[in-house]
Amino acid sequence: MTDASSAYYDRQYNARAMIPDHAQIFERWKTRSQAARAGLPCRLDIAYGASAAEKLDIFPAEGKSEALLVFIHGGYWRSLDKSDFSYLAPAFNRRGVTLAIPNYGLCPKVGIEDIVKQNLLAIAWLWHYGARYGVNPGRLYLAGHSAGGHLTAMMLAARWNTYMPQLPYNLLKGGLAISGIYDLEPLVRAPFVNVDLKLDQALARRLSPVSIPPATTAPLYTAVGGKESDEFKRQNALIARAWRYAFAGDIPMPDCNHLSVIEELANPGSPLFKVAMAMMTR
Numbered sequence: 576m577t578d579a580s581s582a583y584y585d586r587q588y589n590a591r592a593m594i595p596d597h598a599q600i601f602e603r604w605k606t607r608s609q610a611a612r613a614g615l616p617c618r619l620d621i622a623y624g625a626s627a628a629e630k631l632d633i634f635p636a637e638g639k640s641e642a643l644l645v646f647i648h649g650g651y652w653r654s655l656d657k658s659d660f661s662y663l664a665p666a667f668n669r670r671g672v673t674l675a676i677p678n679y680g681l682c683p684k685v686g687i688e689d690i691v692k693q694n695l696l697a698i699a700w701l702w703h704y705g706a707r708y709g710v711n712p713g714r715l716y717l718a719g720h721s722a723g724g725h726l727t728a729m730m731l732a733a734r735w736n737t738y739m740p741q742l743p744y745n746l747l748k749g750g751l752a753i754s755g756i757y758d759l760e761p762l763v764r765a766p767f768v769n770v771d772l773k774l775d776q777a778l779a780r781r782l783s784p785v786s787i788p789p790a791t792t793a794p795l796y797t798a799v800g801g802k803e804s805d806e807f808k809r810q811n812a813l814i815a816r817a818w819r820y821a822f823a824g825d826i827p828m829p830d831c832n833h834l835s836v837i838e839e840l841a842n843p844g845s846p847l848f849k850v851a852m853a854m855m856t857r
Contacts, residue, residue, distance in 0.1 A: 584765035587806035588756075590721070590833035600834045607662035607841075615664055618708065623677065623700035624693065628685075631677040631697055632657055633708050634664035641671040642714040642855040643705055645698060647730075649721025649754075649837075652690055653682040653771045663841045666848060672855060673710050675701055683771040687759075687782050694726050699739055702746055716855050717750040720837040724755020724797075728784035728814060731795060731821070749794045749823075749854045753840070753847070754807055754833055757784045757814040761806065785817040794823030794857075796850055800836040801829035826850050 591597045611634075612619070618633045644667060648660050657676040664674045677697035679690045702712045719727035727750045735742040756762070759779035762769055780786055789795065795818055799811035815822045826846050828836050839845040 580764050581766055584761050584806070585767045587804045588762065588765045589767050590754075590803070590807070593804065594832050594834055597834060600838075601659070604659045604662060604838075608659055609661075611661040611664050612658075615668055617661070617664070623697045626680065626693075628678050628680040629693055629696065630657075631675055631701075632661065634661070634668055634674040634676075635709055636671045636673045637668050638671060640673040640709045640711065642716055643673045643675060643701065643710040643712075644716050644718060644851070644855065645675045645677065645701060647694060647717065647719035647723035647726045648676065649719070649723045650681075651768050651772075652687050652722045653768070660837075666841050666843050670843075670852060672852075673705075673708065675705075683773060687772060687774070688778070691726065691729050691782065694730060695733060695738055698730060698746070699735075699742060702742060712746075714748065714855070715746060716748055718753065718840065718851060719750075719755065720753045720840075721755065721833065724752035725757060725759070725784065727752045728755060728757055728789075728795065728818075729782070729787070731789050731791075731793060732784055732787040734790055745791045745793065747791075747793050749796070749857075751796045751798070751840075751847075751851050751854060752814070753798045754800060754803060754811070754836055755797070755814065756807075756810050757817070758786075758810060759783045785813055789818050789821040792821050794854060795821050796823050796826060796854060798826040798828050798836065798847055798850075800831035800833055801827070802832040803836075804833075807833065823854075824850075 620630045657678045679693040735746040839847040
């Protein structure tokens, strides 16, 4: 590994450094999310596992729940919180979709492999117990942003009835991965983040969705902001090729950066929101 390659991957993957107003964006998320929790019926901090991090929030649909969308947040597996993304709930709530947002442990306290296992547990819990919250477990979908895009793909690659024999093999009916990282090997050469992720080449390869086939033909939709780095755009194209039998299409988001793109999932007029809804009503 050369200093030049490390500097290149740091530039390419340090999304916050490319967005001068990132602190203001995060503050906007918090403000909007506080308003969503205050204005909508919600169940907060429901335990899906034993650790303090293994909790999720549920925002029930207005009226009958037609689908359950599980949103997996990003933050490079090392930051952010489910509470930062409550602002996604109102748009879905009004259209008959229940939104669940799980938390998970953060690096370096836990590793990415542990985070994958926590998300498996959260989704299995929702399948088992979602009916308590008016959810049909046969209508379970995923969306995720950044590290959450990676985790979305990992969940679509899971062999659910091997993980727990009582689960259906086709537990997940579709996924939307936004600005995801599907080949983790470049992060081994990105010191700014690998100081916490502690990836080596072998572990990065084992945890890369491009190295794992999808478990079913459940559709995977993708999106990446037009103002994101070349590497994020390459990652987006990579999963489309690697998962061509499950890949259902890419949603162009030309005016978005790595953070503003996820806000479009809360905008009922945006292509991202419309594809999410179409995925759940197909």
